[in-house]
Amino acid sequence: MARIAVDMDEVIADFIAKQLELFNQENKTRYTKADLAGKKLREMHPEQAEWIRELVSDRSYFADLPVIEGARETLKKLAEKHEIFITTAAMEFPTSFDAKYAWLKEHFDFIPESHYVFCGDKSILSADYLIDDHMRHLENFQGQGILFASQHNLDETYQPKMANWAEVYSYFQEKE
Amino acid sequence: MARIAVDMDEVIADFIAKQLELFNQENKTRYTKADLAGKKLREMHPEQAEWIRELVSDRSYFADLPVIEGARETLKKLAEKHEIFITTAAMEFPTSFDAKYAWLKEHFDFIPESHYVFCGDKSILSADYLIDDHMRHLENFQGQGILFASQHNLDETYQPKMANWAEVYSYFQEKE
Numbered sequence: 001m002a003r004i005a006v007d008m009d010e011v012i013a014d015f016i017a018k019q020l021e022l023f024n025q026e027n028k029t030r031y032t033k034a035d036l037a038g039k040k041l042r043e044m045h046p047e048q049a050e051w052i053r054e055l056v057s058d059r060s061y062f063a064d065l066p067v068i069e070g071a072r073e074t075l076k077k078l079a080e081k082h083e084i085f086i087t088t089a090a091m092e093f094p095t096s097f098d099a100k101y102a103w104l105k106e107h108f109d110f111i112p113e114s115h116y117v118f119c120g121d122k123s124i125l126s127a128d129y130l131i132d133d134h135m136r137h138l139e140n141f142q143g144q145g146i147l148f149a150s151q152h153n154l155d156e157t158y159q160p161k162m163a164n165w166a167e168v169y170s171y172f173q174e175k176e
Numbered sequence: 177m178a179r180i181a182v183d184m185d186e187v188i189a190d191f192i193a194k195q196l197e198l199f200n201q202e203n204k205t206r207y208t209k210a211d212l213a214g215k216k217l218r219e220m221h222p223e224q225a226e227w228i229r230e231l232v233s234d235r236s237y238f239a240d241l242p243v244i245e246g247a248r249e250t251l252k253k254l255a256e257k258h259e260i261f262i263t264t265a266a267m268e269f270p271t272s273f274d275a276k277y278a279w280l281k282e283h284f285d286f287i288p289e290s291h292y293v294f295c296g297d298k299s300i301l302s303a304d305y306l307i308d309d310h311m312r313h314l315e316n317f318q319g320q321g322i323l324f325a326s327q328h329n330l331d332e333t334y335q336p337k338m339a340n341w342a343e344v345y346s347y348f349q350e351k352e
Contacts, residue, residue: 005300085300091289097273113267114297120290124181124261126302126318142302 001082002175005117005127007137008088008100010150012071012108013062016041022055023048036151062099067107070165076110078172084111087125089137090118131168146171177258178351181293181303183313184264184276186326188247188284189238192217198231199224212327238275243283246341252286254348260287263301265313266294307344322347 009015020031023041027048031041042049055061075084086104090096097118104116122130123140130141131148135156138145146168147153147161162168185191196207199217203224207217218225231237251260262284266276273294280292298306299316306317307324311332314321322344323329323337338344 003300085297087300090294091277091292094274094277094289097277097294098270101267101270101273112296113270114295115300116267116294116296117300118266118273118292118294120288120292121261124263124291124293124302126300 002128002172003083003085003126004078004172005085005087005122005125005130005141005143006075007130007132007134007148008086008104009065010068010133010152011131011148012068012075012086013103014066014068015056015062016151018061018065019052019055023052026051033151038152038154040152056093057095059095060099062093062096062103065103068165070169072107074165074169075108077169079110081176082172083115085115085117085125085127086111087117087119087122087127087130089120089122089134091120131162178304178348179259179261179302180254180348181261181263181298181301181306181317181319182251183306183308183310183324184262184266184280185241186244186309186328187307187324188244188251188262189279190242190244191232191238192327193242194237194240195228195231199228202227209327214328214330216328232269233271235271236275238269238272238279241279244341246345248283250341250345251284253345255286257352258348259291261291261293261301261303262287263293263295263298263303263306265296265298265310267296307338 006012019041024031042052078084088100090100121140122137125141128143129146130143131146132138133148133150133153138147147156147158149161149163182188195217200207218228254260262280264276266272297316298313301317304319305322306319307322308314309324309326309329314323323332323334325337325339
């Protein structure tokens with residue numbers, strides 16, 4: 001049995017899908033995820049950075065994010081053999097605590113709340129693996145990192161890098 | 177430099193002082209901390225357990241807890257040489273997130289928010305030391321535990337056990 005720490009935004013929660021939708025509504029644009037290859041919306045539109053910051057600071061922003069495809073099913077299977085912790089850098093969004101907690105309860109009810117971790121610096125985590133979309137968190141982590149592919153990390157060559165939850169499942173299958 | 181993880185309730189935040197005050201008001205009693213030797217208020221008054229649970233579930237309960245004597249001054253000195261993380265089992269009180277965050281910002285402004293951890297099972301913490309008033313958290317922790325004395329753990333003989341923050345400071349002074 002391994003202990004697997006799993007990030008939320010862009011790994012199990014589709015943070016960007018909602019941001020794109022609201023940005024497109026506001027600005028009459030038609031961006032899709034493909035347009036974000038290697039960059040963030042706020043980098044493409046620095047004049048809107050403040051608007052984006054306010055958007056994601058809304059207390060309810062995190063309440064209705066879509067679940068990333070395959071995340072629930074894969075983690076449910078992995079949880080049969082491994083110990084899963086959800087480890088999110090929530091301290092970067094202190095208005096998000098309640099919504100993140102409720103979202104996890106709703107979509108990942110098979111993970112006990114004692115295994116939720118709201119943190120900042122992920123070097124505090126004691127786990128065998130960390131699945132995360134941010135290089136800075138993997139670099140701080142002492143165990144084995146797994147980079148979860150997202151539009152913003154398209155150019156990162158970190159290994160292992162997983163394109164989706166099916167790849168994560170295969171990775172842990174091969175470990176057995 | 178060591179990494180020291182520090183619990184909140186009954187270690188840096190005086191959770192019980194407020195509970196006693198409100199309980200005494202409600203019930204016309206005159207309990208002091210000394211009356212709680214080795215037990216909890218809800219064990220002495222099981223008929224009031226629900227009232228107590230509701231009390232501490234109030235979103236603002238944690239907002240104005242007094243700081244435990246010496247906690248701020250000692251941690252400020254320890255932070256000059258060591259890495260301090262505040263690690264609280266906040267998932268047991270999911271209504272407390274905002275108040276706990278604001279309380280830390282107010283009273284422990286020298287600790288960056290990236291070093292706040294809201295968790296449940298403290299076996300997830302990677303640190304050299306954990307200062308905590310609960311045996312179950314020390315037993316789960318993989319580093320060196322330090323039991324911080326509280327009325328409810330009066331009978332615990334765990335070593336090391338520290339009666340106050342002056343003792344904690346001496347302990348780390350001797351380590352150098």
